[in-house]
Amino acid sequence: MRSGHTRINLTEVEDAAPANGFGDRWEARVARQDLNAEQTGVTHFRLRPGKRSPFMHRHRRAEEVYVVLRGAGRVKLDDEILDIDALDVVRVAPEVARAFEAGPDGLEFIAFGPHHSGDGEPVDASWVE
Numbered sequence: 001m002r003s004g005h006t007r008i009n010l011t012e013v014e015d016a017a018p019a020n021g022f023g024d025r026w027e028a029r030v031a032r033q034d035l036n037a038e039q040t041g042v043t044h045f046r047l048r049p050g051k052r053s054p055f056m057h058r059h060r061r062a063e064e065v066y067v068v069l070r071g072a073g074r075v076k077l078d079d080e081i082l083d084i085d086a087l088d089v090v091r092v093a094p095e096v097a098r099a100f101e102a103g104p105d106g107l108e109f110i111a112f113g114p115h116h117s118g119d120g121e122p123v124d125a126s127w128v129e
Contacts, residue, residue, distance in 0.1 A: 025054050029045075030043045045111065055123075057122050062114050065113065097125065
């Protein structure tokens with residue numbers, strides 16, 4: 001039987017980036033399973049200084065919210081690029097392709113959204129290469 005709550009520290013969640021070949025660009029601590037969450041996803045990202053996300057993606061159903069914790073940079077949303085800074089919050093509709101770029105001090109942020117298995121899809125984009 002599952003407990004009605006779960007508490008974890010994001011620093012204890014395994015960094016998925018190295019195993020996926022992205023360790024040179026960012027840390028990605030995907031915490032849904034560690035939280036025993038069935039309906040909600042949360043991921044902690046640390047994008048290295050001057051680096052871009054290793055891919056752009058969008059969803060079929062899941063709206064996501066990104067909260068910038070530290071640093072500054074830019075987010076590409078379809079064809080629009082926005083400057084972002086600490087404590088900025090960006091909501092992204094499912095169909096909008098998104099990727100991030102860190103400034104000279106890096107970019108640390110958290111992504112939240114509903115979990116729908118197989119919902120995300122990569123988007124071809126030269127911006128992230």
